Each structure stands twice: as structure tokens, then as C-alpha cells.
Amino acid sequence: MIASFVYLASASPRRKDLLKQMGVTTRPLLADKRENVEQLEEVRRGELPRDYVLRVAKLKLDAARRRLQARGLPPAPILVADTTVALGRRILGKPDGPDEARAMLGALSGRSHRVLTAVAVSAGVQSFVELSVTRVEFVPLSASMIDAYIDGGECFGKAGAYGIQGRAGTWARRVVGSHTGVMGLPVFETATLLRRAGLRI
Numbered sequence: 001m002i003a004s005f006v007y008l009a010s011a012s013p014r015r016k017d018l019l020k021q022m023g024v025t026t027r028p029l030l031a032d033k034r035e036n037v038e039q040l041e042e043v044r045r046g047e048l049p050r051d052y053v054l055r056v057a058k059l060k061l062d063a064a065r066r067r068l069q070a071r072g073l074p075p076a077p078i079l080v081a082d083t084t085v086a087l088g089r090r091i092l093g094k095p096d097g098p099d100e101a102r103a104m105l106g107a108l109s110g111r112s113h114r115v116l117t118a119v120a121v122s123a124g125v126q127s128f129v130e131l132s133v134t135r136v137e138f139v140p141l142s143a144s145m146i147d148a149y150i151d152g153g154e155c156f157g158k159a160g161a162y163g164i165q166g167r168a169g170t171w172a173r174r175v176v177g178s179h180t181g182v183m184g185l186p187v188f189e190t191a192t193l194l195r196r197a198g199l200r201i
């Protein structure tokens with residue numbers, strides 16, 4: 001089946017923009033207030049970052065499938081993604097507030113970490129998943145650099161409390177892997193998945 005659009009079950013504006021840049025037409029399939037989406041992102045004790053992002057992406061896809069059915073919308077592929085920052089085995093999600101953001105950025109300072117993004121696409125009863133892993137090395141960050149960054153607000157709503165697409169990009173001495181994967185949607189892997197789901201890219 002050739003699909004002309006994909007449902008995007010993600011509130012992330014970056015993901016929407018990246019799909020647009022890829023020439024993909026999207027329709028939103030967002031959760032309503034009754035769905036407790038934050039609960040999907042809870043980390044299990046001892047869970048490894050890779051297992052975590054893959055599990056959460058699958059949960060997001062299941063929830064989105066149920067949503068499509070409940071709303072009686074016409075069938076089409078659905079795309080979801082989950083991004084997390086891993087410092088060794090430690091998982092850094094989105095910071096709760098400035099203190100957590102400060103702690104996360106302090107932990108990332110002068111070190112190398114991984115950014116993992118799992119993308120999942122459904123096509124009818126089938127589903128496909130891809131994982132992108134990127135190594136990012138940060139220069140040492142002083143307390144005043146961190147404080148100024150937090151004051152600017154860019155740290156919120158982002159895994160690891162930073163966005164490589166903004167001012168924090170100047171801290172990334174080395175990026176090995178997928179730059180768009182760090183931003184939340186690896187375009188190469190996404191194109192592969194969407195082709196599998198029947199979209200012309």
C-alpha cells in the first residue's frame with residue numbers, strides 16, 4: 001500500500017520540522033489530557049539506556065495505535081520516537097526543573113556521552129523500529145556557562161537538558177553518528193522505516 005502521509009504521534013516540534021525537511025507530509029496524532037503519557041517514560045530499575053528507549057518507543061506506538069482506532073481516523077502509517085541521553089549506564093531524561101538541569105549539565109561537562117533515539121513506525125499490523133546511537137563529547141562547562149544556559153530556558157523539554165541545535169551546539173567538540181538523531185529524529189533511519197511502511201521518500 002502506498003501511503004501519502006504519516007501520522008506523527010509526537011509533541012516535539014523538532015520532529016515535525018525534520019519530517020517536513022525530508023518532504024514527508026504529516027498529520028498530528030497527539031495524546032489528549034486523559035492519557036498519562038509521562039507514565040510511559042518511567043525508567044525501570046537497572047534498565048539499560050538502549051533497552052529503555054526501545055521499550056518506550058514501542059509503548060508510544062501502542063498508545064498511538066489505540067488512539068487512531070478510538071478516534072476512527074483513516075488508516076496510515078504512524079511514527080513515534082524516543083530520545084534519551086546516556087552517561088555510561090545512567091539515563092538522563094528531561095529535567096524537572098533548573099536544579100536537575102544544572103546537575104545533568106554538570107555531569108556532561110568535559111565528558112563524552114551517547115544520545116539514543118529509537119524510532120518506531122507502524123504499517124497496518126506490522127511495526128518497524130530503528131535505533132540511532134550518537135556519541136557526543138562536551139568541552140568542560142563552567143558554572144556560569146551552565147547558569148546562563150539554564151536562564152535562557154533552552155534546557156527544558158530536552159533529554160540531558162540540552163539541545164545540540166541551539167547554543168549548546170557550541171559545546172559539542174565531537175559528534176560521531178547522527179546529528180538529527182541527537183535532535184530527536186535521525187533522518188536516515190527514519191527514511192528507511194517510512195519506505196518500509198510504504199511511503200515514497
Ligand SMILES: Cc1cn([C@H]2C[C@H](O)[C@@H](COP(=O)(O)OP(=O)(O)OP(=O)(O)O)O2)c(=O)[nH]c1=O
Nearest residue numbers: 010011012082083158159162163164182183184
Ligand atoms: C539531546 C537532545 C535532545 N533533544 C530533544 C529531542 C526530544 O524532543 C527530547 C526528548 O524527549 P522525548 O521523550 O524523546 O520526546 P518529547 O517528549 O519531546 O516528544 P514526544 O514524546 O511527544 O514524542 O529532547 C533535542 O532537541 N536536542 C538535543 O540535543
